[in-house]
Amino acid sequence: MSSSSTTKVISVGNPLCGDDGIGPAVIAALHNCPLPDSVSLLNAGIDPLNIVDELINNEKVILIDAAMMKGTPGDVHFLKPYDLKHLSYRSINSTHGFGVAECIDLAIKLGSVSDISLIGVQPENIDAGNQLSDSVSSSIPEIIEIILKEVNR
Amino acid sequence: MSNLNLNINVEHITRVEGHGNIVVNMKDGVLEKCILNIVEPPRYFEAMLRGRSWTEAHIITSRICGICSIGHVTASVNATEEALGLKLSEQDTLLRKLILHGETLQSHVLHIYFLVAPDLLRVPSVFPLVATHKDVVLRALRMKKNANYICDELAGRTIHPIAVVPGGYTKLPTVEQLKNIKKMLVDVFIPDAEATLETLKALAPNLPAFERETEYIGLVNDEEYAFYKGDIASTDTGRTSHQNYKAMTNEYIVPHSSSKRCKAKRSSLMVGALARFNLNSKMLHPLATQVAEALGLKAPCYNPFMNNVAQFVEAVHAVEDSLKIIDTLIERGIEDKPAPRDISFNGGGTGVGAVEVPRGILYHEYTYNNKGQITNANCIIPTGQNLSNIEDDMVKLVNEMVKAGKSEDEITFALEMLVRAYDPCISCSVHMLDVKYKY
Numbered sequence: 001m002s003s004s005s006t007t008k009v010i011s012v013g014n015p016l017c018g019d020d021g022i023g024p025a026v027i028a029a030l031h032n033c034p035l036p037d038s039v040s041l042l043n044a045g046i047d048p049l050n051i052v053d054e055l056i057n058n059e060k061v062i063l064i065d066a067a068m069m070k071g072t073p074g075d076v077h078f079l080k081p082y083d084l085k086h087l088s089y090r091s092i093n094s095t096h097g098f099g100v101a102e103c104i105d106l107a108i109k110l111g112s113v114s115d116i117s118l119i120g121v122q123p124e125n126i127d128a129g130n131q132l133s134d135s136v137s138s139s140i141p142e143i144i145e146i147i148l149k150e151v152n153r
Numbered sequence: 154m155s156n157l158n159l160n161i162n163v164e165h166i167t168r169v170e171g172h173g174n175i176v177v178n179m180k181d182g183v184l185e186k187c188i189l190n191i192v193e194p195p196r197y198f199e200a201m202l203r204g205r206s207w208t209e210a211h212i213i214t215s216r217i218c219g220i221c222s223i224g225h226v227t228a229s230v231n232a233t234e235e236a237l238g239l240k241l242s243e244q245d246t247l248l249r250k251l252i253l254h255g256e257t258l259q260s261h262v263l264h265i266y267f268l269v270a271p272d273l274l275r276v277p278s279v280f281p282l283v284a285t286h287k288d289v290v291l292r293a294l295r296m297k298k299n300a301n302y303i304c305d306e307l308a309g310r311t312i313h314p315i316a317v318v319p320g321g322y323t324k325l326p327t328v329e330q331l332k333n334i335k336k337m338l339v340d341v342f343i344p345d346a347e348a349t350l351e352t353l354k355a356l357a358p359n360l361p362a363f364e365r366e367t368e369y370i371g372l373v374n375d376e377e378y379a380f381y382k383g384d385i386a387s388t389d390t391g392r393t394s395h396q397n398y399k400a401m402t403n404e405y406i407v408p409h410s411s412s413k414r415c416k417a418k419r420s421s422l423m424v425g426a427l428a429r430f431n432l433n434s435k436m437l438h439p440l441a442t443q444v445a446e447a448l449g450l451k452a453p454c455y456n457p458f459m460n461n462v463a464q465f466v467e468a469v470h471a472v473e474d475s476l477k478i479i480d481t482l483i484e485r486g487i488e489d490k491p492a493p494r495d496i497s498f499n500g501g502g503t504g505v506g507a508v509e510v511p512r513g514i515l516y517h518e519y520t521y522n523n524k525g526q527i528t529n530a531n532c533i534i535p536t537g538q539n540l541s542n543i544e545d546d547m548v549k550l551v552n553e554m555v556k557a558g559k560s561e562d563e564i565t566f567a568l569e570m571l572v573r574a575y576d577p578c579i580s581c582s583v584h585m586l587d588v589k590y591k592y
Contacts, residue, residue, distance in 0.1 A: 016216065045310075045311065045312065045313075046219050046312075047219060047311070047312065049263070049267070049294075049297065050297070050298065050301055050311060052294050053294055053295075053298060102280075105280065106279070106280065106283065106290075109280065109283040109284070110283055110287065110290065110291060110294075111287075
């Protein structure tokens with residue numbers, strides 16, 4: 001475990017599946033934002049299982065993913081792990097059935113010491129294609145504002 | 154027993170990649186239906202490749218799968234290189250083998266720990282194991298992460314590699330990176346593999362003692378346990394060139410599957426770790442040989458459930474072989490020569506890439522025109538080759554279990570476990586263009 005304060009901002013999602021690419025798009029935008037040295041960015045792609053250890057050992061972890069929340073496309077929700085059970089969250093693209101919610105659950109059961117948050121974005125369209133819909137794309141400034149507030153908290 | 158009825162319908166088998174259903178109907182002791190119903194929609198990748206440039210094929214086919222994308226890229230660049238006469242240096246060939254080992258480790262570790270171990274401990278998933286076997290779950294995650302690290306460093310990404318291109322690489326690793334991978338393998342991965350051996354020794358007795366001999370097909374060559382290249386070998390008919398792959402697959406369709414099936418000498422064939430082990434076991438490195446002995450795996454082995462043990466034996470072999478390759482590369486130094494960009498197409502041509510990926514032989518065949526564009530493509534995926542074999546196993550397993558007086562629940566559990574033993578990648582296997590359902 002790292003002794004210094006660490007915050008990891010991690011995206012999950014497939015940019016080839018329309019709005020499922022919102023996470024990677026936010027990470028790309030964050031590369032142009034001033035961030036404290038303790039913050040690092042990671043695009044975890046489509047296999048959330050790869051990030052379980054990140055969810056265990058960092059001080060703070062902020063995940064960004066498209067999430068089916070029965071809301072209006074582009075809706076942004078700032079969630080904590082205990083919210084996931086109530087929102088019937090399901091990750092859109094996961095390999096071998098390990099979704100983001102399952103991986104957060106696994107990390108917590110393994111004794112996570114991280115302060116985990118998830119920014120869920122309601123997608124409009126997750127069909128094949130490398131474009132975000134306007135409704136989801138226009139939510140990027142709001143998401144970045146939430147992240148900057150959270151990393152500086 | 155003659156009045157026994159079974160009505161098993163497992164919709165969407167869990168812990169496999171993609172969607173498949175098990176359907177078994179027995180009426181008055183007579184097995185009427187025993188099928189693996191593949192319900193994924195078609196993928197159309199071969200059609201997508203038509204008209205595409207030689208520089209794009211591997212990028213497109215990488216997306217066939219999120220687990221074995223390195224395998225698809227390797228088969229793709231091999232096909233393109235053979236079609237267009239591109240030669241790889243020895244250094245670049247060694248790196249291809251090393252990257253492929255990284256994927257074998259990623260995939261086998263994931264399958265053994267996360268998809269199969271819950272069956273052997275009779276729990277529904279890896280989650281209940283956190284309470285009872287926390288150290289094992291942490292070890293599994295560490296092994297997966299370290300396997301990912303190899304792919305990240307050498308291929309540029311954990312999955313969907315970007316460094317591997319026809320004729321070479323966009324970026325070569327440094328000697329320093331290779332030294333770091335070696336250090337991780339020696340200091341962390343091997344001790345974790347030793348601990349895994351102890352775990353598997355405890356779990357292997359829970360594998361069903363079921364046997365059905367079939368035709369085992371895998372790549373072989375005279376130098377090594379073949380993963381990267383070789384002739385196609387069958388335990389029934391011997392060796393043939395990789396270019397004769399159609400004679401070893403003979404694709405056909407069945408009404409209940411959106412994936413094509415394959416057969417060669419018999420009604421079905423098996424590819425994957427167990428098939429490779431049966432054909433290549435004498436070529437295993439020393440530690441892998443010891444591991445096979447310790448776990449009771451001996452060629453020829455006709456128990457499909459032992460495929461999972463063979464996967465672990467292969468993982469150990471992959472580590473040993475990786476260390477050997479890394480030592481050679483470190484000793485020689487890395488010659489940083491970029492892959493060719495402008496090549497002459499010489500009227501085009503046809504090439505076949507045959508690569509052993511985690512689930513068996515993967516074939517890509519492309520025909521290029523004189524502009525370096527694909528005019529025809531064919532991809533035959535390991536899971537498609539195994540599907541008929543799984544069904545033949547299912548029939549024998551159901552009949553044996555019914556005869557032994559096992560309950561419907563026990564039979565259902567054994568059937569799911571059997572399907573998982575093959576580590577099927579159903580979404581990969583589905584690429585049929587024209588399916589006409591009979592009913």
